Amino acid sequence: QISEDASFLSTPRALCYDDKKVKKPSKWTLGSLFDKFGLTNNVSTCITMKITSVNATKLCFSCGLPSFLISEDTSSELVEDSVGWEMFFQYLLKTGADAQLVTKAWVQNHYRWIVWKLAAIERRFPVFCGEYLTQNHVLKQLMFRYDLELKKSLRPPLRKILNRDMSSQRLMILCVSQIFPCSAVPKKKPDVRFIELTDGWYSILAA
Numbered sequence: 001q002i003s004e005d006a007s008f009l010s011t012p013r014a015l016c017y018d019d020k021k022v023k024k025p026s027k028w029t030l031g032s033l034f035d036k037f038g039l040t041n042n043v044s045t046c047i048t049m050k051i052t053s054v055n056a057t058k059l060c061f062s063c064g065l066p067s068f069l070i071s072e073d074t075s076s077e078l079v080e081d082s083v084g085w086e087m088f089f090q091y092l093l094k095t096g097a098d099a100q101l102v103t104k105a106w107v108q109n110h111y112r113w114i115v116w117k118l119a120a121i122e123r124r125f126p127v128f129c130g131e132y133l134t135q136n137h138v139l140k141q142l143m144f145r146y147d148l149e150l151k152k153s154l155r156p157p158l159r160k161i162l163n164r165d166m167s168s169q170r171l172m173i174l175c176v177s178q179i180f181p182c183s184a185v186p187k188k189k190p191d192v193r194f195i196e197l198t199d200g201w202y203s204i205l206a207a
Helices: 012-019 030-037 043-050 076-080 085-094 104-124 135-151 157-162
Strands: 059-062 065-069 175-179 195-198 203-206
Touching: 043 065, 043 104, 085 104, 085 135, 104 135, 157 203
Parallel strands: none
Antiparallel strands: 059 065, 175 195, 195 203
């Protein structure tokens, strides 16, 4: 359950595995999710299973639920009739967000991490499929981040470091959001592997 400020009122782990008395398997398959939890093999559920930190900004909503991921084969008419991250930028402005504070780049960045997080919650706790990754929840969390970061100037750790307002030696917990393939490594550094780290708000490259 999500409160009005987009924070979680209850712990999904407890709801999923204690109250529901569901034994946690070592690995879920798409078929086992449908069978175990009585999920419907619909479009939104299948799309949720495909969302990663790389393609999260390509997600579009229809009727409030995940509809499709934009690809080279996606028609322009389909995109125009759906809700993507650019529409959320317009929604923020309509709800009273200051156009001098919020930018399209800011919305696109946070849309990426919010969508990835909500999709990961639904995959990790299948009883919530179709309840967390919704158009309404994404908008609420964008509004929450706008109020916290842009209006109240409460910046997350990585932004403070990138702004040189906090030492990078400070203790923090980051998530590995992407591992780049060897082909992406510069030829001058063949033995170096690059990864992307995130605090859930911003990301940074590491080697």
